Amino acid sequence: MKRREFTRKSAMASALLCAMPLSGVAAPGSSRAIRKGIMWATIGVGETIAEKFDAVRKAGFDGVEVMSHMNRDEVLAAAERTGMDIPSVCNALHWEYPLSHPDPAVREKGVDALVHSIEDAAAYGAGTVLLVPGRVSAEVTYDQCWDRSVPAIRKALPVAERLRVNIAIENVWNNFLLSPLEAARYVDQFGSPFVRFYLDCGNILLYGWPEQWIRILGNRIAKVHIKEFSMHLANTEGRGAGFRAPLLEGDVNWPGVMKALDETGYDGWAITEQSGGDTPEGLADMVSRLDRILES
Numbered sequence: 001m002k003r004r005e006f007t008r009k010s011a012m013a014s015a016l017l018c019a020m021p022l023s024g025v026a027a028p029g030s031s032r033a034i035r036k037g038i039m040w041a042t043i044g045v046g047e048t049i050a051e052k053f054d055a056v057r058k059a060g061f062d063g064v065e066v067m068s069h070m071n072r073d074e075v076l077a078a079a080e081r082t083g084m085d086i087p088s089v090c091n092a093l094h095w096e097y098p099l100s101h102p103d104p105a106v107r108e109k110g111v112d113a114l115v116h117s118i119e120d121a122a123a124y125g126a127g128t129v130l131l132v133p134g135r136v137s138a139e140v141t142y143d144q145c146w147d148r149s150v151p152a153i154r155k156a157l158p159v160a161e162r163l164r165v166n167i168a169i170e171n172v173w174n175n176f177l178l179s180p181l182e183a184a185r186y187v188d189q190f191g192s193p194f195v196r197f198y199l200d201c202g203n204i205l206l207y208g209w210p211e212q213w214i215r216i217l218g219n220r221i222a223k224v225h226i227k228e229f230s231m232h233l234a235n236t237e238g239r240g241a242g243f244r245a246p247l248l249e250g251d252v253n254w255p256g257v258m259k260a261l262d263e264t265g266y267d268g269w270a271i272t273e274q275s276g277g278d279t280p281e282g283l284a285d286m287v288s289r290l291d292r293i294l295e296s
Contacts (some may be wrong), residue, residue: 004115007199012159014087022180032262033202036290037063037087037271039225047173060284065223066124067092068117075124086196087269088223089121099152107152114156114167115246124165128222130198131167133186135174150189154225155185158287160194168198168222171195171213172238178207192195196220200273201252202227205292206234211253214260221266226290233276246276246287255296269293 030058036060045055049070056064061086075121079086097110117129133149136142153167160167169177170189177183187195197220201210206229214221227243228250248251248254272290276282 032258032294033267034261034270034294035062035085035087035268035295036139036287037061037065037085037269038277038283038286039090039271039273040067041090042275042277043257043283045280045283048078048124049074050078050081053082055280056277056283057084059280060287061273061283063087063269065090066120066126068113068120068129069093069246070120071223072123079124080141086121086124087127087271088126089117089124090130090218091117091132094132098134099133099149100136100140101148102140102144107148110208111152111155115151115159118160118163118165118167119155121165126165127200128166128168128196130170130223132172132174133169134176142176146186150186153190153195154258156194156268157190157192161229165193165197166193166222168196170198170225171200171203173203173206180208180213183213184217184220187217196222196224198225200225200227202229202250202273205229205231205242205251206239209256211256214264214266217262219260221264221268222266224261224266224270226243226270226274229271244275247272247274247286248292254293258293258296 029055038056043052044057046052053064065088066086068089091113093113097106097113099107099110101107114131121129132236134145136145171177177186183197187197197217199213199221204210204213228245229252230245230250233244272286274286276286278288
């Protein structure tokens with residue numbers, strides 16, 4: 001695509017996203033319409049899909065972000081029996097078949113996995129698929145990750161638009177999209193309201209502040225992961241140890257995050273991706289801490 005045409009399309013996409021209505025803005029001190037969800041991989045209670053759904057329902061969650069490529073009939077049956085919603089689907093294969101891979105055959109498998117994830121989401125009534133678009137490494141340069149992942153996502157986009165499911169790009173430790181301005185540009189280039197962003201509050205802390213990302217990304221944000229991170233644990237025990245901090249005991253500025261979400265009109269889901277859900281008591285404690293965050 002020529003630079004002039006790219007700039008024009010990016011501007012059109014930005015205008016479209018910025019024109020979307022800001023619904024559900026809460027006044028200071030009022031309750032928020034944001035609902036509480038939990039990421040499937042963090043549910044340590046129960047063996048079957050039904051048992052896990054029942055455990056998080058009893059703890060006080062409103063919904064579960066499931067993985068793609070699960071047994072659809074079992075997921076639907078568990079959701080119907082418990083009354084739990086499924087707000088989003090995490091693509092289970094985006095690390096195995098990254099859209100930035102040097103081998104076109106691997107990238108094609110990644111596209112197939114993304115399409116399957118979108119179809120899962122549509123079957124569950126979920127509005128969003130979480131996607132890690134690729135990763136930068138010594139073998140995959142930054143520009144290659146961009147140039148390979150974009151056309152791959154474009155292949156799946158017609159399915160997302162037809163089924164009205166958002167493809168939401170998540171910020172993870174993949175050495176890619178390291179600033180909110182760049183993340184916004186990446187999303188905008190598709191010129192579609194069905195390519196958006198999945199903001200993970202804890203993942204950002206090594207290279208930014210979630211409240212700043214929220215204000216810049218605005219209505220591009222489809223979903224939010226509520227995850228804590230401790231810089232002290234990361235610096236003393238290794239980077240990954242930072243995620244061991246319970247909610248409200250790390251370095252995420254939760255009042256600042258909630259204020260920024262209010263300013264953008266976000267009224268969707270707050271989905272925990274947090275350790276500590278290995279017992280019923282742990283799940284209940286997580287809900288209690290999430291409530292305190294949403295009330296901050």
